[in-house]
Amino acid sequence: MGSISDRVPATPSKPGTAVFVSGVASMGLEILAGRVVAPQFGSSIYTWGSIIGVFLAALSLGYYVGGKRAAVEATHEQMAVLLAATAGYVAVLIFAGELLLAGAAAFPLPPRYASVPAIVLLFGPPTYLLGFISPYGAELTKKEGIGAASGHVYAVGTVGSIVGAFGTTYFLIPSLSVDLIALVFGASLVVTAAWLLLPSPSRRPAATVAVVTLLLVAAVLAPAVGYSVRGEVVYQTQTPYQELEVIDSGDTRTLYLDGQRHSAMDKDDPxxxxxxxxxxxxxxxxxxxxxxxxxxxxxxxxxxxxxxxxxxxxxxxxxxxxxxxxxxxxxxxxxxxxxxxxxxxxxxxxxxxxxxxxxxxxxxxxxxxxxxxxxxxxxxxxxxxxxxxxxxxxxxxxxxxxxxxxxxxxxxxxxxxxxxxxxxxxxxxxxxxxxxxxxxxxxxxxxxxxxxxxxxxxxxxxxxxxxxxxxxxxxxxxxxxxxxxxxxxxxxxxxxxxxxxxxxxxxxxxxxxxxxxxxxxxxxxxxxxxxxxxxxxx
Structure with a gap:
């Protein structure tokens, strides 16, 4: 029986890190989804129930398909590509999320289920891709035995989800806009993908990571700074309770909460x-x-x-x-x-x-x-x-x-x-x-x-x-x-x-x-x- 130092690695393993980051991103995106869809569909129990159900379904499908492919395809390079692809979809959400949301709202469904198509379209694909990471990580871990490997992966992924839940709720949402929070998750996925490729990155995975990095930067920089179709954005933030925007249109200043007009002020006659x-x-x-x-x-x-x-x-x-x-x-x-x-x-x-x-x-x-x-x-x-x-x-x-x-x-x-x-x-x-x-x-x-x-x-x-x-x-x-x-x-x-x-x-x-x-x-x-x-x- 070896010493503790022999059994505990000095640095986190690459598969374990990938599983941890995927847990952070999946839970963080799940909480962020509520802020993204609320302006269109509200934040009722039906919206949140739909978000939870879609995320669980997408993860389950990713676990299943990823598990079947893990024995043949699980490599550090393939995990890097999956993480980069997820980050690429996050870039699409930053750049065209409102357009996708409006398009999905056109489905003729009863109000109770109206948010489901939008949640599937916006968050189904990246969550599905993240579902591959855990079975790939279990295949690549150095733990002996299926039980030990799967238990290790479940534990690391769950800890990542806990960090994603608390970090997004108590730190990111009160401090950053929706787009910047999405950028944080996209950047963490890209950085992890790049680390998986070191020290000798293959050409195609490395090119994928580089392209996705450029997409994330472009998605954040593309929108006109300080402007929306409702007017000039004077201030914008995420609070623990809601999305908050102050928008000027002519002589009127309007407070928007979760995308809805809440209060307005005549700047000349307050x-x-x-x-x-x-x-x-x-x-x-x-x-x-x-x-x-x-x-x-x-x-x-x-x-x-x-x-x-x-x-x-x-x-x-x-x-x-x-x-x-x-x-x-x-x-x-x-x-x-x-x-x-x-x-x-x-x-x-x-x-x-x-x-x-x-x-x-x-x-x-x-x-x-x-x-x-x-x-x-x-x-x-x-x-x-x-x-x-x-x-x-x-x-x-x-x-x-x-x-x-x-x-x-x-x-x-x-x-x-x-x-x-x-x-x-x-x-x-x-x-x-x-x-x-x-x-x-x-x-x-x-x-x-x-x-x-x-x-x-x-x-x-x-x-x-x-x-x-x-x-x-x-x-x-x-x-x-x-x-x-x-x-x-x-x-x-x-x-x-x-x-x-x-x-x-x-x-x-x-x-x-x-x-x-x-x-x-x-x-x-x-x-x-x-x-x-x-x-x-x-």
Whole structure:
């Protein structure tokens, strides 16, 4: 029996290194796939289930075919070619990924399965090629016996996958763009391929590695720097929660989260509402009396909080879970703490559970079209929000859904859920009946019902900085909730409720150059006679 130094190699073996790197790349690409397909198909459980299934299927096929060929074809040169070919496909993804993604989206599949063709096309081939590496590595390892060789390879590959999972999640995605992360994986594959060919590289494998290296460099350098079809890219990053972009188009600066427009700012008039739906945030000011404390759950570009802080004599607290969103809002959207605007980096539900504050108005603006934190949708959360509101407090939830048809399930379920925690719930759709849109749900704690006539009278009486006549036109006192569930902590099927919206156009209407907004620049105060007016007429 030899010493430990005799049994443990001084440097990693070439096959073991190739297996390790392939594990890093395969798991890293799997996590990256979620960021690549999310702008087109969302990041629901169906998208992630499809990603996991496609990667497992491609790896399994690669293991099977590679295992059959390993005894005849397994050499360092052949492994180098496989790694280089995988890196070459990564270069294609960097250069033409959006084009491939758009083409695959044309397949006429139900929304639940719509992402599968794109995932197969974009990530099936490179994952299949990486599947060859493990059986080739087992064939080339110096371990004695099939069991020892396969066990060694499985262990090394799994460790590589662990490194790829944690490294991509905690280091690469928060620091680099999607293209640069793909470049990291491509470069690691190319470097490993080159090492496998040393010290005496054969001509054809060496030429393959050289060509792929050039392709990777060209793919990264090819796109026009700082430009997209949506405008000039001012800032772009991957956060632990989402892809984030700040894009300028003319006088408008827009915040994109996971490829979807989230907030916008007029660079010449930073507190003007650019998106029509943000004007509805002011409707509760017609209902609640003496609004001194306002809470926004979800910051984004801080369109609502900025306007509230500028317009009203009220303390505005904002809770935003993504610290990068807060930093971007301060740097690019002219958000400044102080003067009644306070920002907290926390989850919305966590904040409400921990705070002892109560509010006159809570605006829930943390939902996306395709990714909704279910813990902010349930009846338990709505009851918590109710507890943090004063006696005449109001909750306004910005829901993205259709107002009718199959794509309205989430909106109607959210309405039904809020109605379990609040005596009165009202809806304000912001676009046409058939389109996916922002629908504002307003809940009040009192037994008195708000009417359209009451809102119009308050709109005439009160100076809230906006003429809300057009918004009041969309007032709905009731909503059909048949066939949808009440969302609860132990069962909130948000993903299945959002599914019918997949592939549908999301309409976000923009205001005109000022719309019906008041020209007053100084903060306004609710008129005393309006604040003392009677409660809601029946």
């Amino acid at each position: 507190t003007r509402h650019v998106f029509e739906y943000t004007r509805y945030f002011h409707v509760p000011m017609l209902v609640a009396d003496d609004v001194d404390r306002v809470l926004f759950i979800g910051g984004g570009g801080f369109s609502g909080p900025k306007r509230f802080a500028a317009e009203y004599n009220a303390t505005v607290d904002v809770v935003e879970i993504d610290p990068e969103v807060i930093d971007v809002a301060k740097e690019y959207f002219r958000v400044e703490e102080g003067d009644g605007l306070n920002i907290y980096n926390a989850g919305g539900r966590q904040y409400l559970q921990d705070t002892e504050k109560t509010y006159d108005l809570i605006v829930l603006d943390a939902y996306k079209r395709d990714k909704v934190p279910f813990q902010l949708t349930t009846v338990e959360f709505m009851q918590l929000a109710n507890d943090r509101l004063d006696e005449d407090g109001v909750l306004l939830a910005n829901v993205i859904s259709a107002r009718s048809g199959p794509a309205s399930k989430f909106y109607r379920a959210q309405y039904k859920t809020m109605n379990e925690a609040f005596p009165q719930v009202y809806a304000f759709p912001t676009a046409g009946a058939a389109s996916v849109q922002n629908i504002e749900l307003m809940a009040t704690k009192g037994d008195e019902q708000v009417t359209e006539a009451f809102l119009r009278e308050r709109n005439r009486q009160r100076d809230v900085g906006l003429n809300l006549s057009d918004e009041i036109d969309n007032f709905q006192r009731t909503t059909d909730t048949d066939g949808v569930p009440v969302l609860r902590d132990d069962r909130a099927p948000v993903d299945s409720l959002l599914e019918p919206m997949a592939g549908q156009r999301y309409v976000v209407e923009q205001t005109g150059d000022g719309g019906n907004e008041s020209a007053a620049a100084s903060p306004s105060v609710l008129r005393a006679d309006a604040a003392r007016s009677p409660a809601f007429p029946g």
